[in-house]
Amino acid sequence: MTARRIALVSIFPEMFAALTDYGISGRAVKDGLLEVRCWNPRDFTSDRHRTVDDRPYGGGPGMVMLAEPLYQALGAARAWAEEGGEAVRSIYLSPQGRQLDQGGVEELSAAGNLVLLAGRYEGIDERIVETLIDEEWSIGDYVLSGGELAAMVMVDAITRLIPGALGHDQSAVEDSFAQGLLDCPHYTRPEEYRGRSVPEVLLSGNHEKIRRWRLKQALARTRQRRPDLLERIELTDEQGALLDEIRHELES
Numbered sequence: 001m002t003a004r005r006i007a008l009v010s011i012f013p014e015m016f017a018a019l020t021d022y023g024i025s026g027r028a029v030k031d032g033l034l035e036v037r038c039w040n041p042r043d044f045t046s047d048r049h050r051t052v053d054d055r056p057y058g059g060g061p062g063m064v065m066l067a068e069p070l071y072q073a074l075g076a077a078r079a080w081a082e083e084g085g086e087a088v089r090s091i092y093l094s095p096q097g098r099q100l101d102q103g104g105v106e107e108l109s110a111a112g113n114l115v116l117l118a119g120r121y122e123g124i125d126e127r128i129v130e131t132l133i134d135e136e137w138s139i140g141d142y143v144l145s146g147g148e149l150a151a152m153v154m155v156d157a158i159t160r161l162i163p164g165a166l167g168h169d170q171s172a173v174e175d176s177f178a179q180g181l182l183d184c185p186h187y188t189r190p191e192e193y194r195g196r197s198v199p200e201v202l203l204s205g206n207h208e209k210i211r212r213w214r215l216k217q218a219l220a221r222t223r224q225r226r227p228d229l230l231e232r233i234e235l236t237d238e239q240g241a242l243l244d245e246i247r248h249e250l251e252s
């Protein structure tokens with residue numbers, strides 16, 4: 001299986017060590033499942049000060065990223081991502097983009113290689129978005145100081161879906177979220193901690209009972225905290241029955 005390539009364009013390439021040097025994504029890189037490489041627009045400037053920004057036409061605060069360094073950096077990044085004839089999608093991270101959720105992560109995980117553009121300053125020259133960016137994505141309705149953290153959130157979530165990236169014992173973590181539900185509570189040793197004990201069922205060794213308990217907990221939490229998520233999913237018969245139990249218990 002050829003490694004998934006994700007190219008990044010950013011003036012702070014060192015930030016991406018958080019992806020390549022740690023955790024699941026670090027392991028995926030080490031195992032050759034994922035290749036991550038960054039192109040810095042500063043390396044594509046021709047002036048002494050390696051200028052990547054300039055003042056905005058129309059006035060106003062802050063600076064705008066110049067088109068030419070971005071054009072060249074994006075070109076180099078795309079060439080790498082396209083090597084071997086792979087399909088490539090170029091993405092610009094910004095609050096103006098499509099909001100990322102697990103469904104979007106699954107879509108992007110099934111797409112080809114990616115080029116992610118992480119901007120800084122007040123924005124990038126719009127002519128780059130119009131000509132070189134395929135899709136604009138947002139990780140949420142808040143304003144960050146740059147696109148790097150958003151790009152890393154996207155890459156982390158995508159990497160978890162690469163076959164082999166999660167050890168076999170971790171894929172279970174995806175269960176409830178894969179079902180569109182919030183996660184159930186988790187416990188580990190000691191059995192008694194500062195006077196609080198672990199739910200008996202989890203000590204029972206009865207795996208079917210444990211599975212149902214966890215599913216019921218996930219449903220109860222989702223109903224309580226994110227009823228909107230319940231609207232979106234097609235409930236299985238078992239989930240429907242457990243939700244009925246939850247409603248009855250809340251009435252009594």
Ligand SMILES: Nc1nonc1C(=O)NCc1ccc(Cl)cc1
Binds near residue numbers: 119120142145
């Ligand atoms: N929310 C978000 N989801 O994705 N990205 C964001 C975000 O706030 N980016 C900040 C940002 C984006 C582009 C530029 Cl040029 C400068 C700053």
